[in-house]
Amino acid sequence: MSDQAYNFAYLDEQTKRMIRRAILKGIAVPGYQVPFASREMPMPYGWGTGGVQVTAACLVPEDQLKVIDQGADDTTNAVSIRAFFQRVAGVAVTGATAEATLIQTRHRIPEVPLRAGQILVYQVPIPEPLRFLEPRESETRKMHELEEYGLMHVKLYEDIARHGAIATSYAYPVKVEGRYVMDPSPIPKFDNPKLAGCAAIQLFGAGREQRIYALPPFCDVVSLDFEDHPFVASKADHDCDLCGAGDSYLDEVIVDDAGGRMFVCSDTDFCASRHAAGQRGRLAPLTEGGL
Amino acid sequence: MGAGEVSICARVKGQEGALLQVQGLGKRYGARIGCADVSFDLWPGEVLGIVGESGSGKSTLLSCLAGHLRPDAGRVMFRTDQGMRDTVAMAEPERRRLARTDWAFVHQHARDGLRMGVSAGGNVGERLMAVGARNYGAIRGAALDWLQRVEIAADRIDDRPSAFSGGMQQRLQIARNLVTGPRLVFMDEPTGGLDVSVQARLLDLLRGLVREMGLSVIIVTHDLAVVRLLADRLMVMKSGRVVEQGLTDQVLDDPQHGYTQLLVSSVLQV
Ligand SMILES: Nc1ncnc2c1ncn2[C@@H]1O[C@H](COP(=O)(O)OP(=O)(O)OP(=O)(O)O)[C@@H](O)[C@H]1O
Ligand SMILES: [Mg+2]
Numbered sequence: 001m002s003d004q005a006y007n008f009a010y011l012d013e014q015t016k017r018m019i020r021r022a023i024l025k026g027i028a029v030p031g032y033q034v035p036f037a038s039r040e041m042p043m044p045y046g047w048g049t050g051g052v053q054v055t056a057a058c059l060v061p062e063d064q065l066k067v068i069d070q071g072a073d074d075t076t077n078a079v080s081i082r083a084f085f086q087r088v089a090g091v092a093v094t095g096a097t098a099e100a101t102l103i104q105t106r107h108r109i110p111e112v113p114l115r116a117g118q119i120l121v122y123q124v125p126i127p128e129p130l131r132f133l134e135p136r137e138s139e140t141r142k143m144h145e146l147e148e149y150g151l152m153h154v155k156l157y158e159d160i161a162r163h164g165a166i167a168t169s170y171a172y173p174v175k176v177e178g179r180y181v182m183d184p185s186p187i188p189k190f191d192n193p194k195l196a197g198c199a200a201i202q203l204f205g206a207g208r209e210q211r212i213y214a215l216p217p218f219c220d221v222v223s224l225d226f227e228d229h230p231f232v233a234s235k236a237d238h239d240c241d242l243c244g245a246g247d248s249y250l251d252e253v254i255v256d257d258a259g260g261r262m263f264v265c266s267d268t269d270f271c272a273s274r275h276a277a278g279q280r281g282r283l284a285p286l287t288e289g290g291l
Numbered sequence: 292m293g294a295g296e297v298s299i300c301a302r303v304k305g306q307e308g309a310l311l312q313v314q315g316l317g318k319r320y321g322a323r324i325g326c327a328d329v330s331f332d333l334w335p336g337e338v339l340g341i342v343g344e345s346g347s348g349k350s351t352l353l354s355c356l357a358g359h360l361r362p363d364a365g366r367v368m369f370r371t372d373q374g375m376r377d378t379v380a381m382a383e384p385e386r387r388r389l390a391r392t393d394w395a396f397v398h399q400h401a402r403d404g405l406r407m408g409v410s411a412g413g414n415v416g417e418r419l420m421a422v423g424a425r426n427y428g429a430i431r432g433a434a435l436d437w438l439q440r441v442e443i444a445a446d447r448i449d450d451r452p453s454a455f456s457g458g459m460q461q462r463l464q465i466a467r468n469l470v471t472g473p474r475l476v477f478m479d480e481p482t483g484g485l486d487v488s489v490q491a492r493l494l495d496l497l498r499g500l501v502r503e504m505g506l507s508v509i510i511v512t513h514d515l516a517v518v519r520l521l522a523d524r525l526m527v528m529k530s531g532r533v534v535e536q537g538l539t540d541q542v543l544d545d546p547q548h549g550y551t552q553l554l555v556s557s558v559l560q561v
Contacts (some may be wrong), residue, residue: 133406146384148391150421154406154413157420160427161410161449226427 009056010088015039019057019212023203026214031176032144033127038210043084047077048106048123050205054212055085055104055121058203063091066100071108071249071266078106095269107170109191111248111270114200116217122185124206127213129173129183149181152224160229169234174221181224182213189223190235190249196221238263243274244281309368310335310475310507311356312375316365318355324531325351329365331526331536335474338501338508340522340539342515342554348531349511350479355379356509357396357477358386369393369475391421395468399480401460404467405452411438411463412448418471437466441496458489462496469500478510482517494520515555519543527551 007013022036041049059065065085069078073095081104082093094100097110106123114120130140133151143149152173159167172189176182184195185204195202195215202215215221225231236250241262248270250263262283265271275284311333318325326348333339341349354360356367358378368375369389378386390396398404405414415434416424424430435445441462443455452460461481468476481497482490498521501508512518518525518539526536527548535548546552 133409146387148387148421150391150417153420153425154409154417157416157427157430158410158413161412161431227425229427 006088008061008089009059009085010041011039011053011056016057019053022212023054023057023214026203026212027201027216029180030215030219031174031180031182031213033211033213035210036212038207041207043080045208046125047081048104048205049207050209050212051104051106051121051123051207052081052084052205053207054203054205055102056089058102058119058121059085059089059091061089061091063101064094064099065089065091066094066097066103066269067105068103068108068110068267068269069106071110071251072268074268096273097267097269107186107188108249108266109187109194111245111265111267112273113194114198116199118200120198120200120202122187122202122204124183124185124204124211125208126171127183127204127206127209127211129171129181144180147179149175152181153226156224156226156229160226166225166229166231172231173224175224176215177220178222182221184221188235188249189231190233192221192223192231193233195219236263239281240265240271240274241281241283243271243279243284245271245274245279308370309333310337310370311509312366312368313356314366314368316352316355316362316367318351318360318362318364324348325360326355326528326531327364329533331533333475333507333509335507336505337524338506338510338522340518340525341509341511341528342513342518342525343528344554345513347528349528351531352528353477353479353509353511357394358390359396391418392471393474395471395473395476397461397464397468397476397478397481399483401452401457401464404464405460407451407453410449410451411443411455414452414463414467415470418467422471433470437470438463440500441466442492456489457485458493461485461493465497465500469504469506472504474507476506476508478508480512481510482512482514490517497521515543527554 019036022034026034039053041052043049067078067082069075085091086093097112102119104121128140130143130151133155134140156166169189170186171183172192174182174184174192174195184192197218199217201217204213223231236252238250239246240248240250242264245265248265248267251266253262253264255262309332314330316329317327329352343349355362362379367378369378412431412434415437416430419430419433435448438445438448443459443462452463455463482493485493494517510521522539525539525542527534529550535542535551542551543555546555
């Protein structure tokens with residue numbers, strides 16, 4: 001039930017309108033970081049208050065909300081944010097990617113392709129992809145304005161010089177619609193190809209840094225690379241030990257004191273759905289309901 | 292062949308005309324004059340020295356020429372593919388594009404001109420990547436070549452400049468600037484903070500590169516020995532204004548303006 005002390009979805013209508021304007025601008029200028037007046041939310045910044053505000057501004061009572069953290073619906077962060085919106089918006093919640101109309105995420109894009117009508121909201125800690133090498137905000141703005149993106153390749157150059165390959169594996173920078181260079185938030189680079197040509201609307205919210213940016217449906221998104229060191233969407237070279245999937249992003253899990261390991265899908269809904277459909281991996285429990 | 296003769300050759304050979312034409316350039320800081328009424332032409336392949344005491348407006352002038360400061364009077368005409376263009380009036384994107392292709396700027400303090408958190412190779416490669424180089428092997432090859440040209444050992448390519456001596460940092464800054472083959476190089480006291488022996492080596496290197504690449508250079512310095520070695524022509528500034536200009540040997544050997552005479556004699560006393 002919705003808590004009567006708050007407006008629907010916690011934020012007042014004035015604030016939501018302000019955030020929606022920023023979102024619309026972001027969608028109109030794909031990859032461009034739109035400043036917005038971030039509000040205090042009743043949770044710490046590290047919990048993704050930017051994403052929470054974007055979600056609050058987008059939610060309607062009919063929505064089915066899914067919240068994931070590192071691919072899982074049951075981590076503390078995901079559970080808390082989901083509970084927050086159940087309380088302040090009274091919306092239905094779900095773990096099923098296909099049923100959700102709005103998905104708030106941290107660190108992953110679901111494995112199942114999203115469809116038209118869905119909104120994917122990312123929690124972003126540091127929205128500025130140039131920050132690593134150019135700390136001055138005035139200068140990074142100018143670089144975006146004038147498309148001076150040589151510095152992004154300096155970062156990749158340093159990676160190769162130091163590690164022999166592009167070692168950046170999270171928050172791997174992309175160029176959007178041939179124009180803005182964008183930080184896709186700390187998703188694994190395995191997820192980068194899913195950013196492109198996605199049927200859903202993708203929104204990115206950074207609370208502490210007060211920035212919103214967006215990818216409209218079917219956007220052109222290219223991961224930066226060198227001709228002789230092309231981008232590779234890599235993952236652990238295993239199949240999921242629970243559901244047998246060979247094409248999903250895997251977490252490595254230590255299973256006993258003897259150093260035993262297993263690889264499991266990081267997208268728990270994807271893994272459970274496959275399991276329910278009878279797919280089995282190397283270490284799947286033989287009895288039903290063993291997950 | 293003396294520096295003066297080089298300048299005359301450049302002038303005779305330079306059928307295409309001046310590379311840079313500065314007309315009535317001025318910059319104020321509130322009521323204080325930074326520089327005022329500065330006019331000169333720079334010819335392709337020419338090295339122009341700017342000398343003058345501290346506070347005479349040398350850095351202000353150089354910053355206005357390089358587009359780091361916006362002058363409040365005058366024009367800076369630069370020869371581009373589309374003829375002479377006023378770099379003061381042109382749109383900022385175009386000016387910044389010139390700054391990373393046709394121009395180079397060597398700062399007195401290497402740390403102002405280097406990325407201290409990036410390896411030597413990355414520092415040299417940055418300008419290449421900024422103009423669209425996307426082949427790692429080719430960028431690294433060019434960086435290695437340039438490190439060698441400024442006498443930095445190839446095995447230092449992955450070290451950060453913070454691990455370099457002052458002289459090495461300055462040579463790295465020069466490599467980073469010259470890698471894209473700029474036509475016009477601005478230098479503000481490039482030998483300033485260095486030991487005398489290190490200065491001499493850097494000057495030799497600079498002189499070699501200027502000759503080899505046919506660079507046009509505007510170099511600001513306190514040091515008359517530097518201009519004698521490098522500059523074809525000399526401009527003397529006092530209180531923001533140019534008080535004397537001419538061929539370097541002429542100005543130094545037969546200074547006309549009282550202030551220049553003082554400047555020359557004070558150096559001779561050192
Ligand atoms: N940012 C500034 N704000 C106000 N006044 C300035 C500023 N920069 C320079 N000036 C003044 O402008 C005049 C010229 O300074 P400038 O730095 O160009 O001299 P300079 O010849 O380069 O001196 P130096 O040899 O010490 O480097 C001086 O009077 C200086 O005090
Ligand atoms: Mg100065």
